[in-house]
Amino acid sequence: xxxxxxxxxxxxxxxxxxAAEAATPPRKGTFDQEKYLRFYEQxxxxxxxxxxxxxxxxxxxxxxxxxxHLYSGEEAIAVGIIGAMDLPKGDCFIGHYRDHAYALxxxxxxxxxxxxxxxxxxxxxxxxxxxxxxxxAERGFYGGYGIVGGNVPIALGLGWSIKYRGGDQVCACxxxxxxxxxxxxxxxxxxxxxxxxxxxxxxxxxxxxxxxSIERSHANTDLASRVESYNMKHDTIDGQNIFxxxxxxxxxxxxxxxxxxxxxxxxxxxxxxxxxxxxxxVTQATYRTKEEIEKWRTQRDPILIAEKILMEAGALSQADRxxxxxxxxxxxxxxxxFADDSPNPSPDELLKDVYA
Amino acid sequence: xxxxxxxxxxxxxxxxxxxxxxxxxxxxEEVGQxxxxxxxxxxxxxxxxxxxxxxxxxxxxxxxxTGIGAAMAGxxxxxxxxxxxxxxxxxxxxxxHAAKIRYMFGGQFKVPMVIRGPSGVVNQLSAQHSxxxxxxxxxxxxxxxxxxxxxxxxxxxxxxxxxDDNPVVVLEALKIQFxxxxxxxxxxxxxxxxxxxxxxxPELGKAKVLREGTDVTLVGYSTxxxxxxxxxxxxxxDGISAEVVDxxxxxxxxxxxxxxxxxxxxxxxxxxxxxxxxxCAAEIxxxxxxxxxxxxDAPVQRVTGAFVPMPYSRALETLAYPNENDVVAAAKRTLxxx
Numbered sequence: 179x180x181x182x183x184x185x186x187x188x189x190x191x192x193x194x195x196x197a198a199e200a201a202t203p204p205r206k207g208t209f210d211q212e213k214y215l216r217f218y219e220q221x222x223x224x225x226x227x228x229x230x231x232x233x234x235x236x237x238x239x240x241x242x243x244x245x246x247h248l249y250s251g252e253e254a255i256a257v258g259i260i261g262a263m264d265l266p267k268g269d270c271f272i273g274h275y276r277d278h279a280y281a282l283x284x285x286x287x288x289x290x291x292x293x294x295x296x297x298x299x300x301x302x303x304x305x306x307x308x309x310x311x312x313x314x315a316e317r318g319f320y321g322g323y324g325i326v327g328g329n330v331p332i333a334l335g336l337g338w339s340i341k342y343r344g345g346d347q348v349c350a351c352x353x354x355x356x357x358x359x360x361x362x363x364x365x366x367x368x369x370x371x372x373x374x375x376x377x378x379x380x381x382x383x384x385x386x387x388x389x390x391s392i393e394r395s396h397a398n399t400d401l402a403s404r405v406e407s408y409n410m411k412h413d414t415i416d417g418q419n420i421f422x423x424x425x426x427x428x429x430x431x432x433x434x435x436x437x438x439x440x441x442x443x444x445x446x447x448x449x450x451x452x453x454x455x456x457x458x459x460v461t462q463a464t465y466r467t468k469e470e471i472e473k474w475r476t477q478r479d480p481i482l483i484a485e486k487i488l489m490e491a492g493a494l495s496q497a498d499r500x501x502x503x504x505x506x507x508x509x510x511x512x513x514x515x516f517a518d519d520s521p522n523p524s525p526d527e528l529l530k531d532v533y534a
Numbered sequence: 535x536x537x538x539x540x541x542x543x544x545x546x547x548x549x550x551x552x553x554x555x556x557x558x559x560x561x562x563e564e565v566g567q568x569x570x571x572x573x574x575x576x577x578x579x580x581x582x583x584x585x586x587x588x589x590x591x592x593x594x595x596x597x598x599x600t601g602i603g604a605a606m607a608g609x610x611x612x613x614x615x616x617x618x619x620x621x622x623x624x625x626x627x628x629x630x631h632a633a634k635i636r637y638m639f640g641g642q643f644k645v646p647m648v649i650r651g652p653s654g655v656v657n658q659l660s661a662q663h664s665x666x667x668x669x670x671x672x673x674x675x676x677x678x679x680x681x682x683x684x685x686x687x688x689x690x691x692x693x694x695x696x697x698d699d700n701p702v703v704v705l706e707a708l709k710i711q712f713x714x715x716x717x718x719x720x721x722x723x724x725x726x727x728x729x730x731x732x733x734x735x736p737e738l739g740k741a742k743v744l745r746e747g748t749d750v751t752l753v754g755y756s757t758x759x760x761x762x763x764x765x766x767x768x769x770x771x772d773g774i775s776a777e778v779v780d781x782x783x784x785x786x787x788x789x790x791x792x793x794x795x796x797x798x799x800x801x802x803x804x805x806x807x808x809x810x811x812x813x814c815a816a817e818i819x820x821x822x823x824x825x826x827x828x829x830x831d832a833p834v835q836r837v838t839g840a841f842v843p844m845p846y847s848r849a850l851e852t853l854a855y856p857n858e859n860d861v862v863a864a865a866k867r868t869l870x871x872x
Contacts, residue, residue, distance in 0.1 A: 270607075304640030315642040320606055325630055331595050332631065335603020335611075342559065342585060342609060362627070365596035372591070531641035532675050534699035 209421065211493040217261055217420050218484045218494065219502050221253040224279045225481060226506040227288060228451075230514055231278070231295060231309075235455050240518060241296040245324075246309050246455040247276040252447045254480035255382055256283040258423030259350055262431055263318075270318035270336055271350040272329050275310035276382075276449075277322025280352065284317040288509060289516035298520035305523040306531065326387070327353065327360030330379070334366045337375030337440070346435040350378045356387025358404060359395060370440040371408045378430060379405075381444040382417065388453040389465040402444040410442050417445030418480045421487060448474040537719070537726040540682075541711045543689035544574050548612065550732045551696045552582055555610060558696060561588040561597055562614030562651075571616050572652060572711070594624035598649065602632050602701075605647040610696060615651030618705055619663055625670070632701040633676030646699045650692065652708035654757050655807050655855045661843035664851075666756075666808040671703045672784050672817075678702040678738055679785040683710075683759035685718065686728045687782055693735040702738070707756045721763050739786030743795060747777035750865045751795040753818060754805040755781040758856065762805055765861035776865060784814055789821050793829075796822060800831040801868035807855055810838030832868040837861050 228248040234240045249256065260283040263269035273280045281291050286302065294301030295309045303311050313321035320336060323329040333351030340347045357363050358381070370377050383401055385392055392399050402412045413430070416422045423445060430441050450471060452462050476482075488494035538546070552558050559582075564571045566579035566589040579587045590597050594615065601611040615621045621628060628649060635645050654666050671679045680695050680702055682688045688706065695702035710717075718726035722745065744759065745766050752762040759780040766776035777799055779792045796802050802822050804815040819834045839855040 272603075302640065303638060303642065306640045307638040311638045313639045313642055315639075320603075320643070321635070321639050323631070325626060328626060328631055331599020331627060332603040332606070333599075334596060335600040335605070336607050337603070338600050339604045339607035339609050342604065361623075362595035362599065365591070365593035366599055368591060369593060369596040369600065373588075531637045533678075534636055534641075534644045534646070 209491070211488075211491065213261075214420065214484070214488060215493055217257050217424065218481070218488060219506070220257045220261075220283055221420065221481050221484065222502050223288070223506040223509055224253050224257070224282050225250055226503070226510040227278060227282060227292070227513065230510040232451065232455070234514060240514065241298065241522075242309070243297070244308055245275065246295070247453065248449070248451040249276050249279040251450040251474060251479070252276075252382055252384060252417065253279060254420040254423050254484070255380065255417045255445045255447060256280050256352070258420045259378070259380060259427050260284050262424055262427040263348070263350065265318045268318065268345060268347040269349070270320055270347070271352065272320040272333050272336060273322045273352045274326070274329055274354065274357070275322055275324045276354075277310065277312045280322065281312045281314050281317075281319055284314060284319050286312075286314045286317060286319070288513040292513035293517040293520050296517040296520075297522070298517050299523045299527070300516070300520040304527060304531070306527070327357035327363045329353065330357060330360075330363045331366040333377050333379070334370050334375060337370060337377035338373065341373065341375050341438060346438070348376045348378055348431050348434045350380055352380045352382060354387065355381065355383045355385070355392055355396070355401060358401060359387070367405060367408050367410060367440070367442070371410045374439045376434045376438040377440045378427070378434065379440060379442045381442065382447055383444055384447050384449045386449075386453070386465060389457065389461065391465060402442060405442040410440055412442035412444065414444040414446065417447035418478045418483055420480060420484050448478065450475060535727045536730060537715045538685055538728050539712060539714060539726070540685045540688045540707065541572065541574060543685040543728050544692060544706060544711075545576070546728075547689045547692035547696070548575065548578070551693055552578075552586065554732070557608065558610045558612065559586040559588065560612045560614060561590060561600055563590055563592055563597075563616045565589060565614050575614070594620050595627055598624040598627040598632065601647040601649070602627060602635070602645055605645045605701070606635065606643045610646050612648045612650060612696060615649065617663055618651045618653040618667055619665060621649065621651070621667075628671070628677070628701070628703070629674045633674040635676075636700070637676060644699045645701045647701050648692075648695045648704055649701065650695070650704035650706060652711065653705035654707055654709050655839070655844060656708045658846055658848060658851060659844070660846040664844040666806070666839075668705055668784055669809070669813050672814060676701065677785060678783065680704045680738060680783050681707075681756040682782065683707065683756050683780050685726050687736070689728050690734050690736045691738065691782060694738050697735055698738060705756065709757045710760055721760055725763075738783050739788050740783075741779055741781045741788040741791035743777060743791065744780050745776070745778040747775040747799065749775045749799055750801040750803060750868055751777045751779060751792060751799045752803050752805060752861060752865065753779045753781065753792045755784065756807065758805045758807055761856065761858050762861055765858040765865065768858060768862050769865055774865060774869065787818075789818070789825065792818070793822070793826050796826050797829050800829055801865075802830070803835045803837060803861060803864045803868060805837040805856060805861055806839075808839035809841055810836055811841055813838060832870065835864040835867050837864045
């Protein structure tokens with residue numbers, strides 16, 4: 179068995195990465211308190227949503243089966259980036275199988291998202307897709323995809339359609355570090371730069387492709403530098419700090435609107451749960467330590483970081499904090515109840531929606 | 535009604551649809567500046583510009599991905615594969631994404647795209663460029679698979695594919711694509727005739743009887759339909775009247791037309807270009823057996839290619855795919871050597 183302590187994303191961060199510099203984030207100047215409070219609230223709601231999925235999966239009586247990939251620990255990325263997009267104006271985004279948070283960050287109804295995870299008729303995909311295939315066409319969410327890297331070439335097409343129509347919208351494409359070792363990823367990035375399509379490629383670098391660390395899977399572990407071969411603009415940021423994520427993405431998007439081009443943004447982050455529900459504490463022990471998870475949970479948690487900044491700025495009181503957490507817990511429970519109370523898809527749905 | 539070649543029919547279809555609908559664009563390798571590997575898009579770049587005739591790197595995954603995303607966003611991409619063999623690197627995008635997006639997202643999205651290119655067994659292109667891959671696409675719910683056999687269908691069905699709201703794979707018959715009008719007319723009078731009407735776009739999923747007969751039904755598609763028509767002529771000389779059914783599309787599959795024919799002839803030969811094992815002819819034969827068993831006077835016969843990668847040498851290649859004599863022999867087997 180490999181020694182999981184032989185590597186650590188935390189150690190990598192300690193060596194002067196942007197994430198390390200932001201470890202204790204001071205907040206200077208003013209900021210839009212209302213907006214960031216909203217982001218904070220969204221992150222807490224997403225966290226509670228994900229945290230109720232886990233026991234519901236284990237309980238086995240909610241209709242949740244198959245795969246279940248949870249976003250806990252990575253919330254600042256979905257919220258900060260989707261929060262920087264103008265969805266009514268036609269900005270859009272596409273994700274992968276760890277996808278509940280994208281819909282929730284865009285304002286999709288949590289009940290419908292949970293109902294999809296539970297395979298119910300009221301689910302956003304009518305119970306036909308499940309946890310990995312959440313979507314919301316109305317809000318520009320082109321869906322979560324189950325094949326690693328499979329959504330990246332499709333994002334190129336979404337960006338192409340914007341260019342084709344001469345619009346100034348942008349498309350965000352979320353993927354993980356594992357996607358960067360798929361061939362199609364590189365075809366898509368080369369073409370995106372060649373055609374200057376307005377796609378923001380968002381790397382959620384959580385350090386592991388399932389159980390394989392970056393060190394064991396990338397010949398060049400400076401992942402953002404890999405896109406330099408495509409002459410693509412790129413940046414690497416602390417994905418745990420909502421302020422860092424949102425402000426940087428606002429700048430990037432403004433630039434993309436003015437002069438359409440792709441951009442590669444690496445967000446350093448961490449997932450608290452296993453790769454999927456089948457990646458238990460036993461299997462996780464083959465590739466990472468409990469201490470590593472604990473360090474991230476206590477020192478680098480996006481909700482705690484936001485909380486600290488908001489409280490120091492006087493934008494969030496302890497009472498508000500407690501209220502928000504209680505409301506989020508209730509909302510997650512309500513979503514699960516909605517799913518539980520919803521009917522299964524009727525048999526006549528089986529053959530519908532194969533063709534338009 | 536103009537008499538034209540199959541390849542010119544393809545060009546006309548693309549041109550008419552691009553003229554009609556600004557959301558249609560072509561993307562692929564060498565489609566623009568090079569004028570198309572087979573010149574199907576000759577002059578298109580000049581006429582429609584770089585936005586609608588998109589030259590790409592040799593990146594099939596990127597080409598199909600662009601098509602899927604653009605289609606989901608409301609455009610009507612036509613993705614050209616230089617050969618359909620080259621679709622295989624992008625098979626994940628086609629089979630796992632394009633085909634499934636509508637269903638797995640509960641009908642929230644449409645993927646109105648066309649994936650088209652030359653296909654089939656062709657003179658001495660050997661193992662990696664001479665093969666009929668339709669079964670791979672037919673195994674994907676969510677795709678439509680179109681296999682035109684005549685100039686009229688090359689035009690009409692390609693237009694239907696572009697207008698369809700689903701991902702449609704159009705397998706063009708390279709072996710007969712550049713045959714001259716006379717070649718078609720020799721097989722059957724009027725076979726190269728193509729309607730002029732720009733709104734001629736037949737419904738996908740309707741087979742057609744191309745030659746009427748009473749003794750045996752020859753079922754086929756693409757190049758093999760022309761082989762079947764020639765076989766029917768040979769059979770006629772032996773006093774056997776063969777009916778030729780051209781399937782035209784494999785997905786959706788119209789079995790009503792061949793079954794109606796078999797009800798009349800009581801005998802069936804199903805012909806496909808390549809690999810019989812688990813091939814389209816197997817599915818069609820099984821459906822005939824299930825649905826028309828009591829109409830049959832003889833077991834259904836399949837005529838297929840040899841189960842080998844296509845050999846290069848002409849001496850071997852000709853043994854590896856069916857010709858009209860193979861069809862004649864199979865038809866006679868259903869007539870017990872009559």
